[in-house]
Amino acid sequence: MGDLPREDTANMLRVLVATDCHLGYMEKDEIRRHDSFQAFEEICSIAEQKQVDLLLLGGDLFHENKPSRSTLVKAIEILRHHCLNDKPVQFQVVSDQTLNFANAFGHVNYEDPNFNVGLPVFSIHGNHDDPAGVDNLSAVDILSACNLLNYFGKMALEGSGVGQITLYPILIKKGSTAVALYGLGNIRDERLNRMFQTPHAVQWMRPESQEGCQVSDWFNILVLHQNRVKTNPKNAINEHFLPRFLDFVVWGHEHECLIDPQEVPGMGFHITQPGSSVATSLIDGESKPKHVLLLEIKGNQYRPTKIPLTSVRPFVYEEIVLKDETDVDPNDQNSVLEHLDKVVNLISQNFQ
Template sequence: MILLGGDLFHDNKPSRKTLHSTMELLRAYCLGDRPCALDILSDQSINFPNRFATVNYQDPNLNVAMPIFSIHGNHDDPSGDGNLAALDLLSVTGLVNYFGRQREADAITMTPILLRKGATKLALYGLGNVRDERLHRTFLHKKVKMLRPLEATDEWFNLMTIHQNRVPHGKTNYIPETFLDPFVHLVLWGHEHECCIDPVFNSQQEFYVTQPGSSIATSLNEGEAVEKHVAVLRIHQTSFELEKIRLTSVRPFVIRDLVLGAVENLREGDMKAATKLIVATIEDMVSSAVDEWVAEHPNLGPADAPVPLVRLKVEYTGFSTFNPQRFGQQFVGKVANPKDVVLFYRKRRAHVPKEAKAAAAPRAATAEELRVTLPDKLDQVRMEDLVNDLLDRQKLEVLPERELGDAVRMFVEKHDNEAIKEFVNGSLDQVRGTLVDAKPPSEDVMRQTIAAAKQMRNETYSADATLERMLATRRGAVGEGAADGDDALMSDAEPPAPAPRGRAKAATTKSTTKSTTATRGRGRGRAAAKTATAATTRKTMAASRKRRVEVSD
């Protein structure tokens, strides 16, 4: 079998060409008449909760020679209308066995896929990507359970597949290995792109961890320049061995550092000589990348080598810079990334508080007070982390911070161009409705009213009702009534919050006319619906204001 640790696709919405190529490859190499010797002993309706509820190689309508088991990652996770992932498309076609999807992120129960081949029994656990902060909190609350077979418990080899941050990016923005149960024998850790495929023993939990990394370079940093590997994992009863295989089809990637101030015979500020040095260094990097690729493919020549990825990081203290994109035009056809082949950075002084500056006498900076802005760290910074850091330092008066962070994440990661706009418009509509109802007599009272409305919205923004699901419900509820969709997002343990002005209007006019509900939605047909039902809407607005108190109660 083939086991994937998530992020089969780099984009949440892969293009039609990408899906076509993927299905073509899976059909060519995974379907066939060779029998599959894996016996599945667990309840397949629990392992694969879809309409067919069966592993693909036992489907009578399919001939599967090499089954693939995969969880989802943070790039191809479920989202949008229907809360579906790209893996759901491959699963319903019988090409991939998609498992490890959790219905609730705050109460996780992992039921293993129980497989048997000869005398070896494998319990395969999967946990698809959940936002690290939420999953970290769920682990701390002891709400993550891993079920084990009742019979011959110690005879099973327990293999867990997870797709989360392994390296700390904050206090709770990662999953420590100590959170995982110690009865696991091997953990296949996805998400991290650096290839550390050799099993590492965790002496505290007494299990091994293997991190295969990404199969291709998706960013230009040091971690991606490490040799890429896959592995053949052989399991016999409760022991295993792992044979790593280097991927020779990966595009060559060379990354170097160049400190202009440390180059001999290079005068400070001589940009003409510095530019010549940079060009010569890049050409040497291209040549070394091609030579290395030819050495790995003795049957092929330099003309067959793929165009390499090249990144030269230049520390330019004492020199000026130039336009990297214009400079990279001379390497078009020679490198795969001509626009960002050069990355400039420089040393800068460490931040010193004003009090320390006033107390300290003027003196030269020590080596400890100088630090380098490493480009690798800049490449690894996520937009979500920047937004959260900014919101932690400066609170907003009107917009809820958590929802704004989710909206930015959807805009960046899910390519949802309307997420931020719809979030802002929805928040402002609610604030306007609150102010109209409260009629604050002064500016101070108005600010208190806005703060109370914001706090109430934060409270009703439960862990289960993410902005992504809320937007998907609004967009899909144009003809069904937005109020029903919003009520469905409420947690059973929480009392319903007072309805915003726009939602209350939609709820009260639903019984009057079906098309009036559509005018309050945010779908593409909003303008047309508003034009067609403007008169009806005006008639129902007065009635909706009178009935708003009942709806809120």
Template structure:
């Protein structure tokens, strides 16, 4: 369904919602080539919301990439929100639940009902792990946008060890009722314990309880990255109809049903690539969700056209028939890798052209290229020097190459275990390693008597991720 075909606003008996997540506004904002990528994709999303005449936009967290976005990023974001979301078009649904239970601000009102604003497309968003509340005042960037009347920030838990989630109740004259539950990011291990302790409670509407279409917006690990470093789908209640899952950047927007609980899950993924990992190569999409009476619904996925193409490949130097003396010949190896990168650039171009018949070859943007090189028994190259050959062809010239080699099995029984193990044979997983994971693994092997291990780990996380200079001293 093209945008041109969908010009009529939704009927009174239909909710039309644009769903997206992990926009990471401000990512690499100082990069001369990629600095505008996140804003370009977000502008496309807002354009789509306006053209499709959606009732509102629902975001699943990590609107910003940094916990303390720069003034430049905030200015660009606020400009886009004012450009696309303000206007005289009336909002066609009612907010029927207690607003002060959802919006914990000085105004305690949804922005489109504020008499001081003309809002045509309301945006509702939870926070993610990148833009969560922290520091003095325990505020986040979404608090600023909320105070300015640009975004409706919801889903913040008052107590992380006793989470109470009350829905936003939205209703149309045609009889469609939607209950939107939201839970901003909480550290996975802590939230896992809270779920196990049955301290996560979701309250249902007292009136017409079974007539509401229930949506839950969550921003947590969906993939198991440790014993408790994720949230199992089965932890969620079975009265839900749809779960919008943020945080995971792989785009799996097609509806997946949980067989045990019965609800459906959609995982839109990020709108901009923030790492050179396998999951980011999947085509980026957002969704247009339509909800009808009797809790019927459909999800139309829409591919984003402004996203920079990304191709990842592998090469094993041992598979290339080189003479023994050529294994240490940097020029010969460089030539082989250059040929491979050129092939990947051409592949990215063909994929980009095939995605839209109206595209012209001269408009092809510089792609992201990631070549993983198994250099076992070969010499390596300087990745940055190698990248200079592709300054006019590739967006990420500094990290095109990723060298790795097969791990050598250590037969020395006297070798000591350092306390944690990094899988050097899995370079794609290295991109997902976090500092706090390594700190936690190391601290588990220690026996601290004065300072608590969990406290140090959390302080290091806040210091590194949130740039909270007072985290360790406190």
């Protein structure tokens, strides 16, 4: 824990934040099939090494909502290796856990007497691993049933009408620090937009005031998984819809790593967009270096530290303007291909 003296961490909740691991992405590709797992393995290793209190994931842990046997087995193996151990969990969940965790067990995984959970993982679902089917199950429910992960932010949505959702935060206490963790698993952007614009359609439950802990003492985090980039305002969520009592927002789904918390003017909260741990589109945003965020919260203060992921396959995005290349004849296909080959080789050499 480096520079933090022991007395500090007793009242400090230390969270590793990551998102969009897309386990199973390209699992049939001979070269890239292991990429998503290696990055997730690295994330879990960082969590262990930094001795965080918990690992928080922002959705799309799985690339598909019906993952293959291989993907399920590998995900389970990674979680079992890193999350089950004798390390004592040093925070308490003081909210009604049956409201937080909608599985058959209804409690946070480390409180189950039949498992030694040393690193609790909390995750919402994304659009890739969204709940579906008769039983409204996500692939994340499988990990939750195994007690390897705490799946939260799953809303019961009715089929018709705008509907109504209620967000019950997971109330976490560590010493004098109190964190209210709100989760909102992916909902179709259009629908969520309509909900945000319908009075009382989105209910945010606040912790009750108690002796020694006022409502304002809670540090309020929201994790969501929605479009943020506004190519079309209907298909993205405007951050100004979010309530002002929030202190910190983890924005999943957007794959570009914009992990340094950005203040939203007039709203009083900061947003971190960790970005995916594996590139799933050949776009500029995915070529930026990938990071995870160490978030250390003490009272109403927090310190964000970004940590680079080193296992991620290098991905370079470059624009070539043919008319600027004096030695290329843009009308001669061979000449163009030759030039592009040269560029690619140059990039490859830089990585060797």
